[in-house]
Structures are given as C-alpha cells and as structure tokens.
Amino acid sequence: MEIFGIPLQAFLGQLVLGLVNGAFYAMLSLGLAVIFGLLDIVNFAHGALYMVGAFAAWIMLDKFGINFWFALVIAPLIVGVLGVIIERTFLKRLYGLDPLYGLLLTFGLSLILEGVFRDQYGVSGQSYPVPDLLAGATNLGFMVLPNYRAFVVVASLVVCLGTWYLIERTRLGAYLRAGTENAKLVQAFGVNVPLMVMLTYGGGAALAAMAGVLAAPIIQVTPLMGSNLIIVVFAVVVIGGMGSILGSVITGLGLGVIEGLTRVFYPEASSVVVFVVMVIVLIIRPAGLFGKEA
Amino acid sequence: QSGPVKIGMITDMSSLYADIDGPAGAEMVKWAVQDFGGKVLGRPVEVLSADHQNKADVASSKAREWIDKENLAMLVGGTSSGTALAMAKVAAEKKRPFLVIGAGSARLTNEDCNPYTVHYAYDTVSLAKVAGSALVKAGNKSWYFLSADYAFGASLEADATTVVKANGGSVAGSVKHPLNASDFSSFLLQAQGSKAQILAMANAGGDFTNAMKAAKEFGITKTMKVAGLLVFINDVHSLGLSNTEGLQLADSWYWNQDDASRKFAKRFFEKYKRMPSSLQAADYSVTMNYLKAVQAAGTTDADKVMATLKGMKIDDFYNKGQIRASDNRMIHDMYLYEVKSQKDSTTPWDYYKLISKVPGEQAFTTPAESKCKMPK
Amino acid sequence: MTNDAKLIRITYFVLFALALVAPVIGLYPVFVMKLLCFALFACAFNLLLGFTGLLSFGHAAFFGFAAYITGYCIKSQGLPPEVAILAGTLVAAFIGLVFGLVAIRRQGIYFAMITLALAQMVYFICLQASFTGGEDGLQGVPRGKLLGMLDLSSDTTMYYVVLAVFVVCFLAITRIVTSPYGQVLKMIRENEPRAVSLGYEVDKYKLLAFVLSASLAGLAGSLKTLVMGFATLSDVHWSMSGEVILMSLLGGVGTFFGPVFGAGVVIALQDLLADKVGAWVTVIIGVIFVVCVLAFRKGVVGEVRAYLDRRRARA
Amino acid sequence: MTKEVLRIEGLHAWYGESHILHGVDVSVNEGEVVCLLGRNGAGRTTTMRAIMGLTGSRKGSIRIGGEESIKMAPHKIARLGVGYCPEERGIFASLSAEENLMLPPVIKSGGMSIDEIYAMFPNLKERASSPGTRLSGGEQQMLAVARILRTGAHLLLLDEISEGLAPVIVQKLAEMIRTLKARGYTIVLVEQNFRFAAPLADRFYVMEHGQIVKQFEQRELANNMAMLQEFLGV
Amino acid sequence: MPGDFILETRGLTKEFKGFVAVNNVDLQVRRGHIHALIGPNGAGKTTFFNLLTKFLPPTRGTITYLGDDITHEKPAQTARRGIVRSFQISAVFPHMTVLENVRAALQRNLGTSFHFWKPEQSLFHLHQRAEELLAAVDLQSFTNELTVNLPYGRKRALELATTMALEPDLMLLDEPTQGMGHEDVHRVTELIKKVSAGRTILMVEHNMNVVSSIADRITVLQRGAVIADGPYAEVSANPLVIEAYMGTADTQLAGAH
Numbered sequence A: 001m002e003i004f005g006i007p008l009q010a011f012l013g014q015l016v017l018g019l020v021n022g023a024f025y026a027m028l029s030l031g032l033a034v035i036f037g038l039l040d041i042v043n044f045a046h047g048a049l050y051m052v053g054a055f056a057a058w059i060m061l062d063k064f065g066i067n068f069w070f071a072l073v074i075a076p077l078i079v080g081v082l083g084v085i086i087e088r089t090f091l092k093r094l095y096g097l098d099p100l101y102g103l104l105l106t107f108g109l110s111l112i113l114e115g116v117f118r119d120q121y122g123v124s125g126q127s128y129p130v131p132d133l134l135a136g137a138t139n140l141g142f143m144v145l146p147n148y149r150a151f152v153v154v155a156s157l158v159v160c161l162g163t164w165y166l167i168e169r170t171r172l173g174a175y176l177r178a179g180t181e182n183a184k185l186v187q188a189f190g191v192n193v194p195l196m197v198m199l200t201y202g203g204g205a206a207l208a209a210m211a212g213v214l215a216a217p218i219i220q221v222t223p224l225m226g227s228n229l230i231i232v233v234f235a236v237v238v239i240g241g242m243g244s245i246l247g248s249v250i251t252g253l254g255l256g257v258i259e260g261l262t263r264v265f266y267p268e269a270s271s272v273v274v275f276v277v278m279v280i281v282l283i284i285r286p287a288g289l290f291g292k293e294a
Numbered sequence B: 001q002s003g004p005v006k007i008g009m010i011t012d013m014s015s016l017y018a019d020i021d022g023p024a025g026a027e028m029v030k031w032a033v034q035d036f037g038g039k040v041l042g043r044p045v046e047v048l049s050a051d052h053q054n055k056a057d058v059a060s061s062k063a064r065e066w067i068d069k070e071n072l073a074m075l076v077g078g079t080s081s082g083t084a085l086a087m088a089k090v091a092a093e094k095k096r097p098f099l100v101i102g103a104g105s106a107r108l109t110n111e112d113c114n115p116y117t118v119h120y121a122y123d124t125v126s127l128a129k130v131a132g133s134a135l136v137k138a139g140n141k142s143w144y145f146l147s148a149d150y151a152f153g154a155s156l157e158a159d160a161t162t163v164v165k166a167n168g169g170s171v172a173g174s175v176k177h178p179l180n181a182s183d184f185s186s187f188l189l190q191a192q193g194s195k196a197q198i199l200a201m202a203n204a205g206g207d208f209t210n211a212m213k214a215a216k217e218f219g220i221t222k223t224m225k226v227a228g229l230l231v232f233i234n235d236v237h238s239l240g241l242s243n244t245e246g247l248q249l250a251d252s253w254y255w256n257q258d259d260a261s262r263k264f265a266k267r268f269f270e271k272y273k274r275m276p277s278s279l280q281a282a283d284y285s286v287t288m289n290y291l292k293a294v295q296a297a298g299t300t301d302a303d304k305v306m307a308t309l310k311g312m313k314i315d316d317f318y319n320k321g322q323i324r325a326s327d328n329r330m331i332h333d334m335y336l337y338e339v340k341s342q343k344d345s346t347t348p349w350d351y352y353k354l355i356s357k358v359p360g361e362q363a364f365t366t367p368a369e370s371k372c373k374m375p376k
Numbered sequence C: 001m002t003n004d005a006k007l008i009r010i011t012y013f014v015l016f017a018l019a020l021v022a023p024v025i026g027l028y029p030v031f032v033m034k035l036l037c038f039a040l041f042a043c044a045f046n047l048l049l050g051f052t053g054l055l056s057f058g059h060a061a062f063f064g065f066a067a068y069i070t071g072y073c074i075k076s077q078g079l080p081p082e083v084a085i086l087a088g089t090l091v092a093a094f095i096g097l098v099f100g101l102v103a104i105r106r107q108g109i110y111f112a113m114i115t116l117a118l119a120q121m122v123y124f125i126c127l128q129a130s131f132t133g134g135e136d137g138l139q140g141v142p143r144g145k146l147l148g149m150l151d152l153s154s155d156t157t158m159y160y161v162v163l164a165v166f167v168v169c170f171l172a173i174t175r176i177v178t179s180p181y182g183q184v185l186k187m188i189r190e191n192e193p194r195a196v197s198l199g200y201e202v203d204k205y206k207l208l209a210f211v212l213s214a215s216l217a218g219l220a221g222s223l224k225t226l227v228m229g230f231a232t233l234s235d236v237h238w239s240m241s242g243e244v245i246l247m248s249l250l251g252g253v254g255t256f257f258g259p260v261f262g263a264g265v266v267i268a269l270q271d272l273l274a275d276k277v278g279a280w281v282t283v284i285i286g287v288i289f290v291v292c293v294l295a296f297r298k299g300v301v302g303e304v305r306a307y308l309d310r311r312r313a314r315a
Numbered sequence D: 001m002t003k004e005v006l007r008i009e010g011l012h013a014w015y016g017e018s019h020i021l022h023g024v025d026v027s028v029n030e031g032e033v034v035c036l037l038g039r040n041g042a043g044r045t046t047t048m049r050a051i052m053g054l055t056g057s058r059k060g061s062i063r064i065g066g067e068e069s070i071k072m073a074p075h076k077i078a079r080l081g082v083g084y085c086p087e088e089r090g091i092f093a094s095l096s097a098e099e100n101l102m103l104p105p106v107i108k109s110g111g112m113s114i115d116e117i118y119a120m121f122p123n124l125k126e127r128a129s130s131p132g133t134r135l136s137g138g139e140q141q142m143l144a145v146a147r148i149l150r151t152g153a154h155l156l157l158l159d160e161i162s163e164g165l166a167p168v169i170v171q172k173l174a175e176m177i178r179t180l181k182a183r184g185y186t187i188v189l190v191e192q193n194f195r196f197a198a199p200l201a202d203r204f205y206v207m208e209h210g211q212i213v214k215q216f217e218q219r220e221l222a223n224n225m226a227m228l229q230e231f232l233g234v
Numbered sequence E: 001m002p003g004d005f006i007l008e009t010r011g012l013t014k015e016f017k018g019f020v021a022v023n024n025v026d027l028q029v030r031r032g033h034i035h036a037l038i039g040p041n042g043a044g045k046t047t048f049f050n051l052l053t054k055f056l057p058p059t060r061g062t063i064t065y066l067g068d069d070i071t072h073e074k075p076a077q078t079a080r081r082g083i084v085r086s087f088q089i090s091a092v093f094p095h096m097t098v099l100e101n102v103r104a105a106l107q108r109n110l111g112t113s114f115h116f117w118k119p120e121q122s123l124f125h126l127h128q129r130a131e132e133l134l135a136a137v138d139l140q141s142f143t144n145e146l147t148v149n150l151p152y153g154r155k156r157a158l159e160l161a162t163t164m165a166l167e168p169d170l171m172l173l174d175e176p177t178q179g180m181g182h183e184d185v186h187r188v189t190e191l192i193k194k195v196s197a198g199r200t201i202l203m204v205e206h207n208m209n210v211v212s213s214i215a216d217r218i219t220v221l222q223r224g225a226v227i228a229d230g231p232y233a234e235v236s237a238n239p240l241v242i243e244a245y246m247g248t249a250d251t252q253l254a255g256a257h
C-alpha cells in the first residue's frame, strides 16, 4: 500500500519520527510561549539555554560521572537558576519598554553564551551516550524505533501536559494567566508579581534545558545546537499564536510531523517548510492558529 | 629584499572544523618554521595566522589584505572547500603560492586550477577512489548515499558514484540532507528502505557525527555497512569506538603508521592532549617543504619558488611523492582504514587498522581525467 | 540652533575630507570600502527602523541576494559593473516589495518575525539555486571597467567610486527623511492612528519605505560584491540581519550618522579582534548588544545628540 | 478616638513625563466612607492608583494603618489590607468568573466566605463557570467588587463602580456599600455619579487639576451644592 | 429626503466576542448641524466613532455618506472624503513642532506625499496657512514649540486646528473639551461654533454646558442603543435619558446654568 507514492511503511515511520522532533519543538516553544505571554519578551536566548542544558548534562557525566537521570533533574535546575539571574540582572530593566529591546538583549545574551561555550569546548561536538535503561530499539513492524526516542516523545508529552495543567488548572496558573493580561492589577491584589515573573523566566529556561538534556543522547552536544534550532522554534511559536500555550504545543508536534513528511517528498525543502507554513498561516490568520485576535 | 619572510595560515579557528585543523594547525606551521631554524635566506620567517570562521568572504578578504599590506610570501589554506576556492582566486590574482591542506574539493586542481595553487593533502576524488574501489571490490556492490546538500557533498557523492560504477557497483539511491541538520533519523530510515549494502556518508564534521550516531541508534549499522567518505580521527574520537566500530574510511595519514609519525604525534600529544589529524601533520610538512624550496631557489619570488617546489622530491613523515606539474596536485599514497572495535584498541587513540594502501597514481585524478587547463 | 548645526557641518566636512584622502594616508582601501558598503547597508536599514519604526529581521535577504545577482551578472553574463549593480538593486527592490506586501500589515514583534521567516526562504533559495554556487558562493568576481572606461581593478579607483556612491546615497537618505514623504513617515512613527485619520494610507507609505530601504540595502550588497569580488551565503544569513541591527543600535537608531559609526565599529572590531580572540568575538559582540540595550538605547551618536539637546535646552 | 486608616500627605504622581498629582492630602478614618469628586481627568483615578503604587512614580507620604507605604511595591501595599477595584474593572478574559473571584490571594483573616459572597450576588453563582468577560457589564462590575471582599482587606478603594450600570444595579451597589460600612470596612469611593455617592459618603473631597480643592462633611453637602455645580457640572 | 442628511447609519452594530458595544443604531446627521452624541461611559460612543471612521469594521449595518455607501472603505479613504475625527485621548504628533503638526494635515492635499526626492522646503509655503489656523485656536505663540511640551488643553486646541486644516465637511469630535480648564472650555466651545459654519459636526461630549449651548440635535446612546433623539429641550426632559444619563429630575439639570 502506498500513500502519495510512498510505501505506507515509510510513511508511518516518518510520521513517528516527525513526532519525535515535534516533541522538541513543543517543549521549546512551550517555554517561549510562557515567557512571551507573561514577560512580553521574545526570548532569543532560548536556544542558548537549551544548549547550556545539554552541556550541563554532558559536563556532569564527563567530569562527575552523574548519570542521565540525575542530569535530567539537575541540569534544568542549574539553567533555571541561570534564567533567574538573567531576569534579575538584565530583563528586569526592560519591562515597560518596547518588546523589541527584549528581543535584542536576549539576542546578545545568546551570542555571549554561545561564544563562551565555543571557546571552552570547540564546535565539533561532544557525544552523550543513551542511558542504559533505554538502550536498544523496538520493532514496530513498520520501523525500528529506538526506545530512547519513544521515551523522548512520552517525556515531552508529560512535561507539556504537566505545564499545561499547572497553568490552566492551578492557582499559580491563574496568577500567570491573569498576569499576562494585566500584571499590574494582579500585583495590586497582593501577588508578588516580580517574583512570579522571575520564576516564570527561570521555569521557561529550565524547560529549555530539559529539552537540551533530552536531546543530548540523540545529537552531538555542540555550542551551536541551539542557534540552529531557535529560528525554527520561533516560527513554531508564531504559527501557533504568540503566547498561546496549547497552541505552541500542538503546533510544535504538528510541524514536526509536516517536516518529517517533507523529508520524504522533497528532502531539500525540509529545513524551509516551516517558514513556508508560517508565511501561509500569517497571511490567512495574522494572529497565528491559536492566537487571540489583536 | 630584506625584512622578514612572511607566511600566513588562514583556517577555521573557531567554527566547525577548528579541531581537525584550527589553532593547532597554525601552531604546526610555526613548529615547522622553528625546526627549520626560524630563518630562510638569512631573513627571519614570520608566521601570521587568522580565523576565517569558515566563511569564504572572510578568508578571501584576509588573504587579500595580507598580500596587499604585509607582502605575504606564501599562504597555507586550512579547512573547507569554499574558503580555499575563494583564497585560490586571490592567490591567482595576486600571484602568490597558495598551499591547500584542509580543503577537500578536487576542483582546486581540476576545473579551477591555477599556477599558484597546490593541493597538498587529500581531496574528494582520492577519498572516493580509495574508499569506493576497495569496498566495491570487497563485494559491496550496492550503495546508498547520504549527502550534505551543498557543493562539497554533491561533488563527493558524484566522485564516489563514478568510482562505484567504474568498479562494477551500483547506486541504489541517495538522499540529501541540509547542512548542519540536527536530525538524521528520517534520512536514515529512507536509506534503510533502500536495502543497499553500503551507506556512504558524503558529509563532514558535525553532520557526519550526528548521522553516525543516529545510524547506530536505529540499528542501521546491523543491516548496512557504513562508509564515511570524509572522516577525521577527531570525529572518531568524539563519537567513541562504540559508535564507529567497523567504519571504513580513507585518509592520507594516521599518527600510528610509522616511527616518524609516532614521534611527531607524541610531540603534538604533549602539547594538546590529543593526537594530530592528518591535516595537522600536513600543515607541518607543507611548511617545511616550502621553506626548503625557498632555500633551494634562493629567492621568495613566487614563480621561481613554485618551479623549485614542483621539481622537488618530497619525502617526510607525512608523505612521499611529488607535486604534479600539470595541475599542481601533490601525488602521494592514500590509505583505507577500518575503525577498531573497543577490545582491539589497546592504547588511547589506537583507533585505526590499515586495510590497504593505494598508490598516489591510482588515488588521485589521473591526467586523463583532469579538466585542468592551467591559465598562463 | 546655528551653533550645533555648524558643529555638525564641520564634523561632516572633516569626515568627508578624511575619506577623500584615506588611501593617500595609508588606510587600507579595501577595508575602508568594505566599511562604506556596510555603512550604506546600515543606513538603509536605519531608514526603516529609525525613520519608519519598523524592525526588519530579514534585511540580509536584500543585501545578500543583490550581492549574488551582481556577481552572477558579471561572472556568468559578462555584463558591465554598472548594469550588474543596477540589476542587483532592482532585484532587491522587487524582493522588498514582495516582503513588504506580506509583512507590512503586522507590527512590532510580528513584523520582525515575518521578515525573518521570509529571509530564511531567500537564504534557502541561495543555498539551492544553481547560479549561486551553493556553499562556495560566487568567488573571484572581476571588477571590470565602469562605463567601459574606468578600470576598477585598481583599489584606488574603486575606492573613489564607492565613496561617491556612498556619499550620494547618504545624501539621498537625508533627503528622503526630510522630504514631504519623510514627513509622513515621521507622522506614522509618532502616531499612526492620527496619520490614518488625517487621510494617509499608512500601509502604502510603509511599503514604499520598505522598498526604498531594500533597494539601498541591495545597492550596498551589490557594491560589496564588486569591491570584495565575492558573494557568499553569509551575506544572506540571518546573523547578517542581526549584525546590521547591531550597527544601527550601536551608532544610534534614527540618527543619520549613527549607522555609519556603528558599522565602522562593528567591522573594525571584527577585523581586529577575529585573529586575536577567536570565539570571543561572538562574546564581545554579544556584550555590546547587551550594553547598548541596557545602557544607551539611543546609541553613541544618539546619546551625543541627546547631550547636545540637553545642553541647548539649558542654555 | 477614631483610628486613622489612610493618611496621604503631599502626594505627587507622574505618568512617564506627565506630572498628574500635585500634592494631594487625604485622610480617612476607620469605618468611614470617603468620596473623591472631580471632573474627568481631575486625577481621582490617579490618586487611587498612586495609593496602590501603580503610577509611574510618586512622591510624598502615604500611611496605611500607620505604616509608610510610599516606597513599597504594589503587592506589599495590598498586603497591608488594601483591596482595589479599578476603574476599568479588570476582569480577566482567560479566567472563568469563579477563577476571577478566587484570584486575589487572601491577605488577612476576616474576609467574607464564598457563600456569603454568593448570597450577596446570586448572579455570580449562576455564571460561575463562564469566562469572565462574557458576563454582562453589571455582572462584571459585581464580580470586580466581590473578589476583593474575599481577601480580608478592610480598606477598599472603589473607582467608578457605578459606571455604565443600570440604575437597579447601582441601587444594589449602594446597598452593598452600606452593608460593608456596617461591617466595619473603610471605603474610598471615586464617583462620577454624584447621585449615587452623595447619600453614601461621610466625607467628600473635591479634586481639580491633581489637587484637593475642597473638603466637607455629609452634613455640609447642601451648602456646597453651588460649588459642586461649578466644579463638576452636575 | 436624503439630500438633507450628510451621514446616515442603518442598523449599525458592533459586537466584540458576543458583547454588543453598538446595537442597531440608526442615526441621521443633518447637513450643517452640530449634532451631539451623549450617553453613559461605555455606552458605545467611541466605538460608534470608530465605526464611522473605519477604525473598526461593523458587524452589521451600513453607513451612507452623501448618498454613497462607505461601509467597507478604508480609514484613509473615508478621511479623504472629508470625514475627519479627533480622538478622545489626545492625538498629536508629540515630537513634531506645533507648526509641523498642522502642516502634516495641510500637506495631504498637496499630492506630493509620496515624493521622497523633494526637499522639505517644498512644504514651506504651507506655513502661512498653518499659522492662520494656529492663530484661530490661539496657539500662535507656540508655533515652534515641540508638541510634547504643551499643556493638555493646548494639545486639544492643536488637534482641532489640525483637524480644521483638512477642511472637512464632517468633523467628528470625541470629547473636545475633556481635560480643559474653564476658559479653555469656553474658548473651544466658541471655536466649534465658529468652525461649524459651512460644515457639519458630530461630537461626543459629557459637558452639558457645551452640549446645551451649541448642539442643534442630540442623540443619546445607552448600552450601544439609541434611547432618545431630538433637540436638547426634548431630550433632556425624556425620563429615560434622565434615568440613564443625566440623573433624576430632582437634581438640577446641568444645562440650566
């Protein structure tokens, strides 16, 4: 059986792989969306934080022998703290200014982080082994899916759903949502909004770092791994609708799949298909798929 | 003329290929100058080095600036074909010897050859010929290519295809991946679907290591044999033997091939805590031989030095051979290696097992194949 | 007023005189030409950001694509340099029109993101199309003879041509900004709804600004190809768009001379530092970004102007 | 002796460059209802926002329950026991009515329970799960007031709560304010609707161009009508 | 007779996600009138203005200007037909001088607004007219002042001068006296009366002194719908209006003095 001239097998296989990539897009765009929603900042440094997360895991393993599972917890914490420091020292000064300044500042920060790691570790990349527990692969009939990749999809869905639950169903989430609409008023009710903003940025950074740790066993850990990805993730967020959490998760997964399928039909276009989709979406729905009309 | 003789090295110091050549490569040029005595024709030799960040524009403007402002006598070109082709244009225009080490594109001594550009180390043709013919002859008739989607990948694939077909093999298909792709799984899935015997990777650096890692993960190494068309020892090191075991690759030099090489490697290791790549060895060798040629010619005049250099027999720890007059291709032996398994590797960096040695005449473009029309 | 105006006039005069004698006093002409090309690029960008209030994160597309077109015209078609430059500029104007039509309806961050996405598509075209030489780019583009008589292969001749083009464009930008059209742009920047209510169709004005800016950016790219003899992927890469933003920001968005100053600093830094500090160039550029955004958002020239304004206000 | 809950002295406030308040003095005792009058743009809303720390910058002295709050962040001020109902209502669109109601954290004991609140505003109970901005204007206004009753704040700042509401709802709000006063709440009212505010307030301040121009008690109201017409155009 | 009415709306409605801000409004503005639109805060007056000037698309209904259906035109087109508005929140170009603000409006009819090659000097001949307009609103002494530095009331006056520069047939004024001191209010009232000669004015105004003294006709909006329409005397006696807007009958009506 064939779909568009592609054997069903290959088609299904690409679908699954697309989902794996989509899982990363979803996790990264989720953090970006949360940060944009609450801080009104397009966090260009997100890719760099993702990279730092991956490096943190690698360094922990290389220097201290800390394994993947601990890294999965510790690296996001470290990067979360880094995020908090960034928010306190830099971003804090930009609130109330044109959001473009936030974009430019975080762009500068990402250059700094990337440069520092380049100087320390070069660019050729470090290898991070797949954790033993997840080594091996499972034959799905239409393809051999490495266990670790399956784990990534599940883990990212859990994280995304968890974040979604936190934001849509808890009190803290209510503060966050209300804060995106009118932060000053929420603060006037007695909520420590500056603290919340700080933790949100930290949390977004931690999410990026977690994606980085998850990515480490799949790809080479290099200082440039983030900057290659961030532009695509931006596109995901814009397509999903800036600031829309569910939107960015669904769009992330969806675009992963679209990209995966493009690799079958027209591989050369796979790195640009996301941008084509973005332009089309924005022409038809200027606020993005899930965005609220301005 | 008096004043120092300036030689320059422009390579990738900070980007993708910084480890295989980079700052250490520039240091090798300095070592050669030191070992030569620091002086030639009674004038001190000064080494300039610069980072082109893997950008052709940076490389060519730097080369132009040095020649204009510093009156550079000779330029060593490091990694990446794009930058080397760019610098070759400048060298031809400004008439300065340009000795290419790190770049792979065979165009440097083929379509785009010029009287001042010498291609000294490996090239894409030799990689294809060495890895290709040996593998096909060993019975791996059907090939599938995973190629980086840019000029270098395309020419590597094209060169290898020619070799495979010439030896009676066939190409089952190929897939192009974007440069710096982070995810290779879907390309590999397509490769696996082809049921070919060989998965040939016509890419380099990070793309190669990522693809290799994924190939291992998806169990492709169990059903197909992977051939890396351009693999450096640093790539093998960063991937680890567990990911690369059994990989066949072509290279021009390996640190553990003879005593002279081991001696050089030991000195390198003491400084850098890693083994030199073939490029770093070549950087040393080319500088040394250039200085010898200057000495012999008794001048730094480009044309005279070029003539002397081409007439010289080159014989050192890196290679033995001669620069071919018709296209300035350095003809030397090439080797096919296989990456050892973890248990066969006895000492650190003991990674390769020699499979075969291919004489230079067979490894490189033959005069019959050459498209070089040397401009006068 | 007259005092400051005099000061500014004198400054420009001194700078111009300096530019005129630059090759004679031993400045490396290729470097100064490169600087002028990027200064023109930054001025073109600033026409949009500083004088219309639109942040484009895709200006590399105009610069880079025009660079390719010029290289292609000369190398593959054997066209004379003036035609090649004109072709590059026109093509950039056309791409600017297309970009503008898609992006102009959105504002702020969205505008930046859309231009970035569109520029990625141009990048992709440059990577894939056969005439661009892919990864290698177009190398060894000869300068040829201007109007069939002026041999540009001499750096000095080329230098004066570039200087002339730059000065003309710089003056053109000042004229655009102060023209009746420039007044409308200013209104749009200051209070867009009010401009609309006065009967100005702001989208059309913005579109024209976008096209003008794209054309000038294209001209800068074309010139650069001629000067340096190549067009490569880094000309169209998004980091080039980032660089031009840095130049404007550093010098002073919305000032005439700011982008020139910013371009000078950035190009000089890259040139001087690249060999000395390796990967730290990126770090240093990043730090400049951060410092600019945090400490002097008006840019160096902007801060100087603000200082003069304050002093005048006190006097 | 009556306790002074709020004392404002020489308050200046700015929005960016524009200087809006030019030295405002107000004092409010415990259990009192005080009304700020003035024409549009006189600076009443700005006074309220300045008390909450929401203006760009401010100077002078604001003591809440004896504690100086001029340098405090808004959330700290709220935690001194101040509940703020803004002029634009500030109902959150992405939260349901009930989430809106539950949003402000409890800052002191002694707030009303949910049941009490629903008893006071039965409509809100019915619409509890619909998104906040789907409520009618009147319901939104009730919600905006109701949600600060839960928190235990005893000093309430109510800005134009009768605005745009049908008279019957305005009547209800008047009742509510009386109830609150009876329960010991201290209330600062800003009102355009003089008819609504007149019978409720114990004391009146009249503002003009960011300054208090007049102050009088409920019983002096009649004597001041002429002046009010002059200032308010009512 | 349609010729009498310069502007007509039929069933004009604007909904925001289910919330009806303007509800089925049929309004007729007679040529040469000063027509006032009043109503409580949030009644939909500003939204109605936004619909007329195309800043918002209506959900339903039509707008007819001089017999032409202009419902689907763009804001700038409408403006060029001669419908010009002022804003509730003062709308000036803050970092341009007072003179330049007025010139910005005068410039439009020159037809050189796309001429990016012409020097600024080509606009200087407009200065005389601009100064006349500024004198009309008593701003002649501020000509070269940066607009940000003007006090609030002066900004409103400037806005009026700018609006008049367009020689509009129909002027839409959103609370022209808001934020002004007493004399300002008086002066602006006089000014409006003066400029109303030969043109039509539709204004939103809370100040009943102003409304009663110059409005020929009044429409009262409440919750987006028209609840009364007629001359001041009639409307101010309407119990619905008293209830919704002016307060109960026992309070002295503002217009009385």
Ligand SMILES: Nc1ncnc2c1ncn2[C@@H]1O[C@H](COP(=O)(O)OP(=O)(O)OP(=O)(O)O)[C@@H](O)[C@H]1O
Binding pocket: D015, D016, D018, D020, D038, D039, D040, D041, D042, D043, D044, D045, D046, D047, D087, D192, E152, E179
């Ligand atoms: N965010 C702001 N930025 C600049 N100026 C403001 C801002 N908010 C209000 N103003 C100005 O401050 C002045 C006082 O406004 P305020 O809202 O305090 O008045 P008010 O007495 O509450 O009147 P009303 O609510 O009836 O309009 C007005 O002139 C207004 O234009």
Ligand SMILES: Nc1ncnc2c1ncn2[C@@H]1O[C@H](COP(=O)(O)OP(=O)(O)OP(=O)(O)O)[C@@H](O)[C@H]1O
Binding pocket: E016, E019, E020, E021, E039, E040, E041, E042, E043, E044, E045, E046, E047, E048, E088
């Ligand atoms: N963009 C919008 N989205 C949703 N609701 C809106 C929007 N604009 C206005 N509204 C609502 O429409 C109603 C009418 O608003 P409008 O500004 O027209 O009132 P108004 O009569 O001008 O009041 P005021 O006298 O206070 O100026 C208000 O309830 C307002 O909240």
Ligand SMILES: [Mg+2]
Binding pocket: D044, D045, D046, D087, D159, D160, D190
């Ligand atoms: Mg108010």
Ligand SMILES: [Mg+2]
Binding pocket: E045, E046, E047, E088
């Ligand atoms: Mg209004």
